[in-house]
Amino acid sequence: MKKAGRIASLFCILALACGLFAGCGGVKDTEDNLVIESYLGGYGTEFLYRLKDRFEEIYPEKTVQILESVSLMDPEFEAKIKAGPSNNPTDLFLGNAIDFNSYVAKGKQVLNGYDNVLEDLTDILDSSPYGESGKIRGKIIPEYLDFFTYEDGGVYSLPWAGGVDGLVYNVDMFEENGWEVPRTTDKLAALADEIAATPAAGGGKYVPFIWPGSIGYWETVHYTWWAQYESYEGYLDFFMTQTKDSDGNYTGTYTDAYFMQEGRYEAMAVLEQLIYGSKNSYEGSITLNHTNAQMYFLNTSNHIAMMPNGDWLENEMLENFPLGSVNIAIMKTPVISAIVDKLPKQSVQAVAAASGGEKTADDVLDEVIAAIDRGDTSYPGIDAEDFDYIAQARRIVYSNGFNHNMMIPSYANAKELAKDFIRLMVSDEGLQIFYECTGSMLPYNCDYYDELQNDPSLTTFRSSKFAIFNDDPLFMTRRHSISRPWYLTGLEPYSVYAPESKIGGIGTDAVTASTFIESEIDWVRNNIDTYFSAAGIQDPIYTIM
Amino acid sequence: MKKIWQIAGSLLLAGAISLSVVACAEDQTPANIEYWTVSSNEKIMLDKEYDASEKTEKTLSMRGSRGEYESAQIIVTPDKAVHGVDLTVTDLKNGDSVIPAENIEVYYEKYYYLDAMSNPEYRGEYGSYPDALVPLDAIQEKGEDSIAGNNNQGLWVTVEVPADDELAAGTYTGTFTLKVEEQSFSVPVQFVLWDFSMPEEAHMQTIFNNFREHLMNGELDNSEEMVEYYTDWLLDYRISVDKLPVFTKDAAAVVEKAKKYSADPRCASYGLNVYFYIANVEMLDGTVKSINETDWDLLEEYVLALAEASTPELNLLEKCNIYDQSIDEPEGTNRVPEANYKQTRIDALKASCVAQLKEQQFDFAAHGITEGDILGIEYVVTNRYAANLANMSTYCPLINDLNTAEQRALYESLEERNEYNSTWWYVAWQPRYPYPNFRVEESSVGMRTLAWMQMDYDIEGFLYWGTSVYAGIDSNTGFGNIRDPYTDPYPFGGALATNDGMLTYPGRPYGIYGPLPSIRLMSWRDGAEDYEYLWYLRELLTDANETYETDFDFNGMMRSIYDSMYSGTIPNYSADALDAAREEVAGLIELLESEANAVITIDRIDAATNTATYSIYASGDTAVEVKNATLQETKDSGSGKLYTYSQVMSAATNYIEATFTTGSVVTQVSRYLGKRTNAVSLFEGSEPVFSVSNGFVLHPQDHITVAKGNDSVEGLSENTAKITVSEYTAGTATEIAAYTPYIEIPASAFGNINGTQMDAFGFSIYSPENAGKQVRLMLVANGTTERVGSVTLGTGILNVQFDQIYLTSWDKLGSVTAVRIVFEKADATADTYYVDNLFYTTRD
Known part of the structure; x- marks a missing residue:
């Protein structure tokens, strides 16, 4: 799947499959014709056409027109939404990485005459999915609802994807070589070393990882590690960027202090452990784009064991690798070993120490995680608070779904049709259509997903996704655009989009986690006030000085 | 509805x-x-x-x-x-x-x-x-x-x-x-x-696209004459377009036009015409791609023709560059392999041209050119450095990709890989504020500051994607939407970038043949003319160094001027700072250009005695008289003379009033020296008036210690602060990374003056074992900071002065609570700094 990129010249715009005003020559902009414009990426748009057929069946007097864009991200979306009702016929946008809250915050500044260019979708949440009786608000996964709720309580965007991302591995390769799926990052690092030393059939050795250097796919795990270390709430604190009072409530005073979260360093330290200087990596990884990297990974003759990726992988590569032709799975993201230092009661170290050297802290951690995976609610010698901390860490799952944003322009002609379309999309029927076309899930609970998990015809990849999805995950992402500095200014958690391009750099280009974080802190020191100022934040507290 | x-x-x-x-x-x-x-x-x-x-x-x-x-x-x-x-x-x-x-x-x-x-x-x-x-x-x-x-x-x-x-x-x-x-x-x-x-020759290289097809929408005329008219007209605005106005592939025609523009002093650079055709081509990794292949044979023909047509009087290659638009912004697209392939091809082409000429026993000197003129033809690729675009000879990143010292150091290192490597930069509809750009609603000061940054960071040239894009841009066809450029500033529809790609207006609606300017175009020219000031000053200083056998450092002399206008590639958008900078540069030029060929450097301001010591270099046949100053020493300096003066800064505002008499020519100069200084004692008794810090407020500040005394270092007073900065290892890894040692002097030590009233701030610093390290000056207000500038330590006592603090463009300037001197973090060996002679001056 392509990530958000920058379009900066006439020539890039020339390369678009669809124009800024695609369909102005043949789009019917009426109340009875729903115009949907969708990002064309890893999930494709087949699901939209199936939904369209179903929608027109349900509403025979209405029609649906679908437009596609390979670049429906913020710059293009901004141009289109600002074009206004005269020039923008689209009633429903399915975009990628849109900072939807920024449009709400900017209000009239976006389009003169409109307090808000985005329609409040609260009424959708308070209504039922098509053909169902419950409310959509009760169906959507809570973390997604929190993410998509604006500070005024309104909801101006809803997700149209909800994938499970993480470290994908070659199941057959693991089984043939007796490699166990690791539960901690230290175990993952040890496994990587083992893989790198294992001769492969036909000559050469196995390769632990492949990853595209310019597209930050390691984000599917390193943000997870950060959140595991700091706790889910601690990770969200970073994005709320506000101080807390003694009751733990956000005060509305912004601060740069969260950039000092140790979880950021620890996550980078894991990356350093795994791929510093591009070790353990397919040769030339850092120069690859995502498609090439995926091709090489799925070509088993390359003997590549793992790749950070997401739930679009199988679907995106169908043309070259038919469904099920390669036995891959997403593993539950290993828990960051450094978490033992962060536990409230430090009981993992205590248990390790009590073993008289037989077990390391990571061994104990590993056992605790195994217990959690079995469904146990405690572990001998481990404090309950520590156990819960680890259990929560085990639940945290990175998802690209937060970056897939549905929005309805407030001036759209066919607003009500758009809302009805969403109601269909999030119904069990719609979720099934989406799955059948993409092999993926949307972030809405449904019985269909529970049934699917037990479907023996599922590929191991799909089965692994559902195993994670149905196991009470805690979803998170890298752009929790939940507060002003993030959705108003384009601020990113790191100044470098893909930290792996630094830590995994070749030769003298490689930087250690420590050096990377040092440069990040310096960046904050020199730049964060600009972002705070651009977000209209008054009197922030600076601790990095 | x-x-x-x-x-x-x-x-x-x-x-x-x-x-x-x-x-x-x-x-x-x-x-x-x-x-x-x-x-x-x-x-x-x-x-x-x-x-x-x-x-x-x-x-x-x-x-x-x-x-x-x-x-x-x-x-x-x-x-x-x-x-x-x-x-x-x-x-x-x-x-x-x-x-x-x-x-x-x-x-x-x-x-x-x-x-x-x-x-x-x-x-x-x-x-x-x-x-x-x-x-x-x-x-x-x-x-x-x-x-x-x-x-x-x-x-x-x-x-x-x-x-x-x-x-x-x-x-x-x-x-x-x-x-x-x-x-x-x-x-x-x-x-x-x-x-x-102004220097007659233009030195600021540019590539500004001049799209022939877009002229039609505005002028109803995209004839060859009109294209060439635009090309020539833009030279008056210090803009060289992307290619020669040649409408045939004939090499002779290219040579003729190259002669015209090479001879035109207004033209700092010209682009060589590049042609393409669709072809299946093998990339460097062995894959075959259908690409817009460059007509390399034609390009080679042009280069050889230009070489052959060059003369000692007119070098046709030195202004030549190539902007291959088929690989524009390849990063993140499927054109990355093509860009890498084409870089390899152009390198081979240039080498082949040189080889062919040598084989023919071509007399380079007789034609007034060198092999380097061919090998140095810049092949400009609009992209930043990327791991998968690692071998470009001329990167042209967006200006925000050179904002930090680390980023600029990267491009310097890339240039060092090969003597012919260079760096250009550009803007398009990115970047956005706070970086400068060319949009209608944005500041003229920002546009103009680009030229100063370009000189400061030694950027070879500037690229902009369009000059007269009168049509709208339809993303299906690339162009063609009819719009009235006088009434519709949105070429892309919506508000993507107001008048991006359009700096001129068509003259046709007013019965005028050719283009009309815009305010933005005027700002561009103003900046380009500022660039010539700087170029000229640098040349004069280089000559002065030869004359006086000195090592005046242009960048060192300019640092405080640059710092008053921008940080990195972010301007402070202060028109006053820009005007003040321009005036100062003009003053330096005037003095060097005078018969006296003089340079005045301020060596030290001693706050305790309120005395300035300065050096005047003047030509050997010039008599120098300075009012109200005491001559300390006169000695030969190269073929000139050095006069060292001391002057008590008794007035509120003090000037160096010098008269240079060279034969019958008398040049009188009144050069601003400084305000009456206010000395700041770093100690009250034995206690420091300043605090120390690790760089984040939440932890013990125990890695910096302070003592009073100069350890017998000559030139430092007894009130010197000896600051020892140790390594910080005790905290978390993040804290260790964040460690930034500094001392902070409260506003009370400065008489609680308002930041808007502070003119200069200065001090002396000595740390010979840390030569090469940087020391930064920051202003502090309510916990946030603003950088004023930085200096690089030498082996001797460095007398530092930051001027016109009041021009710092910072909305918290009026509530400054402290001044901070920031050091680099120490390693296992503690760093010792001696800070003395702290002073400030006020505007009144």
Whole structure:
């Protein structure tokens, strides 16, 4: 799947499959014709056409027109939404990485005459999915609802994807070589070393990882590690960027202090452990784009064991690798070993120490995680608070779904049709259509997903996704655009989009986690006030000085 | 329901408005008319109400050098609609010297109403911004010289100072007559001419695309003549376009045009024409791709032809570059392999050209060229460095990709890989504020500052993707949407970037052949002319170093000037700072250009005794006299002389009043020295008045210790602060990374003066074992900081002075609570710094 990129010249715009005003020559902009414009990426748009057929069946007097864009991200979306009702016929946008809250915050500044260019979708949440009786608000996964709720309580965007991302591995390769799926990052690092030393059939050795250097796919795990270390709430604190009072409530005073979260360093330290200087990596990884990297990974003759990726992988590569032709799975993201230092009661170290050297802290951690995976609610010698901390860490799952944003322009002609379309999309029927076309899930609970998990015809990849999805995950992402500095200014958690391009750099280009974080802190020191100022934040507290 | 009154785009407001004409007819009393003047660096909105305090200046003032264009504005605000505006200009005189009226052009500013911003974070004001500049007489002919009531109509006045070395320096004055309907106003005009000339040759290389096809929408004429007319016209604005105006592939035609532009001193660079064809080509990784293959054979033919046609009098290669637009911005696209492939091909092509010529026993010297002229033809790729684009010879990143010292160091290292490598940079619709760009609503100061940054960071050239993109851009076809460039500033539809790619306006609607300028184009030229000032100063200093056997460091001398205007590639958008910087540079040039060929360097200001020590270098046959100063020493310096003076800064504001007599030529100089200093004692008794810190407030500040004393270092007082900075290892890894040791002197030590009143801040610092390390000066207000500048330590005592603190563009300047001196973090060996002689001066 392509990530958000920058379009900066006439020539890039020339390369678009669809124009800024695609369909102005043949789009019917009426109340009875729903115009949907969708990002064309890893999930494709087949699901939209199936939904369209179903929608027109349900509403025979209405029609649906679908437009596609390979670049429906913020710059293009901004141009289109600002074009206004005269020039923008689209009633429903399915975009990628849109900072939807920024449009709400900017209000009239976006389009003169409109307090808000985005329609409040609260009424959708308070209504039922098509053909169902419950409310959509009760169906959507809570973390997604929190993410998509604006500070005024309104909801101006809803997700149209909800994938499970993480470290994908070659199941057959693991089984043939007796490699166990690791539960901690230290175990993952040890496994990587083992893989790198294992001769492969036909000559050469196995390769632990492949990853595209310019597209930050390691984000599917390193943000997870950060959140595991700091706790889910601690990770969200970073994005709320506000101080807390003694009751733990956000005060509305912004601060740069969260950039000092140790979880950021620890996550980078894991990356350093795994791929510093591009070790353990397919040769030339850092120069690859995502498609090439995926091709090489799925070509088993390359003997590549793992790749950070997401739930679009199988679907995106169908043309070259038919469904099920390669036995891959997403593993539950290993828990960051450094978490033992962060536990409230430090009981993992205590248990390790009590073993008289037989077990390391990571061994104990590993056992605790195994217990959690079995469904146990405690572990001998481990404090309950520590156990819960680890259990929560085990639940945290990175998802690209937060970056897939549905929005309805407030001036759209066919607003009500758009809302009805969403109601269909999030119904069990719609979720099934989406799955059948993409092999993926949307972030809405449904019985269909529970049934699917037990479907023996599922590929191991799909089965692994559902195993994670149905196991009470805690979803998170890298752009929790939940507060002003993030959705108003384009601020990113790191100044470098893909930290792996630094830590995994070749030769003298490689930087250690420590050096990377040092440069990040310096960046904050020199730049964060600009972002705070651009977000209209008054009197922030600076601790990095 | 749609809002039927919504207008996407803008309204033409500078033309006749029938409603106001009707109003005029009904009310016969004359309008009450205000006029005021502003500099060319400001954009006055048509429909904004300005405070009376902003409208007090009545004199049209400009400053510049011979051979330069300088502009200023008269703003006319009637209280009701008027029709009929005129400005009569006169000669500007300074005794017998004249800047003739025929060198003065008056333009009528035209406006766009912007109801959506390219970047709402930059300014939230909707309204009418000036951009197009149409000659006043053309406006009058069309009857468009009407002003609606309470609108602010700008008249843009540009003076072309003759490039006549005989034109005397000094103040030129005149009186223009502004006439609005029947009312007349005398507008005093003042032009301060500095005593030097702009270099005749242009040095700021550019590639600005001049799309032939886009001219049609504006001019209804994209003939070869029109294209070449635009190419030549833009040279007056210091813009070289992307390719020669050649319309045949014939190498002889290319050579002929190359001769024209190589010989034209206005042209700093020219682009070689590149042709493409679709072909399946094997990439470097062995895959075969269908690409827009460059016609390498033709390119090679051109290079060889240019080499053969070069002469010692006219080198046709040294200005030549290549911008292969088929690999524009390849990163993140499927053109990355193509870019890598083409870089390899161009390298091979150039090497092949050299090899062929050598084989033919081509006499390079006889043709006035070297192999390096061929190998050094820049192949500009609009991309930053990327791991998968690692071997470009000329990267051209966006300007924000050179914002940090680390980023600039990267490009310096890339240049060092090969003597012919270079770095260009560009803007397009990215980046956005706070970085400067070319949009209608953005600051002229920002655009102009680009040129200063370009000199500072040794960037070879500047690229911009369009100059006259009159058509709209339809993403299906690439171009073709009809729009009126005078009324619609959104070429891409929506507010993606106001007038991105368009710096000119078509003259056709006004019966004028060729383009008309915009305010943005004028700002570009102003910046490019500033660049020539800097280039010239650098040349003069280089010569002075030879003369005096010194090592004046241009960048070192300029550092405080640069720091007053920007940090990284983010300007502070202060017009005052820009003007002050320009004036200082002009003063340095004047002094070097005088018969005395003088350089004045301020060596040290001793706050305790309020005494300045400075050096004057002057030519050997020049007698130097300085008022109110004591000559300490005179000695030979190269073929000149060095005079060292000390002067007590007894007045509130002190000057070096020097007279240089060289034969019969007497040059008098009054050079600003500084304000009376206020010494700041670092100790009260034995206790320091300052605090120390690790760089984050939440942890013990115990890695910096302070003692009083100079350890017998000569030149330091007993009140020296000896600061020892140790390594920090105790915290978390993040804290260790964040460790930033500094000392912080509270405002109370500075008499609690307001930051807006602080002029200079200085101190002496000695740390010989840390030579090469940087020390930064920051202002502090309410826990946030603003960087003032930095210095690099040497092995001796470094006397540091940061000037014009009050010009720091920071909204918290008025509430500064402290000044901070920031050190680099220490490693296992503790660093020792001696800080002494702290002082400040105030504006009054």
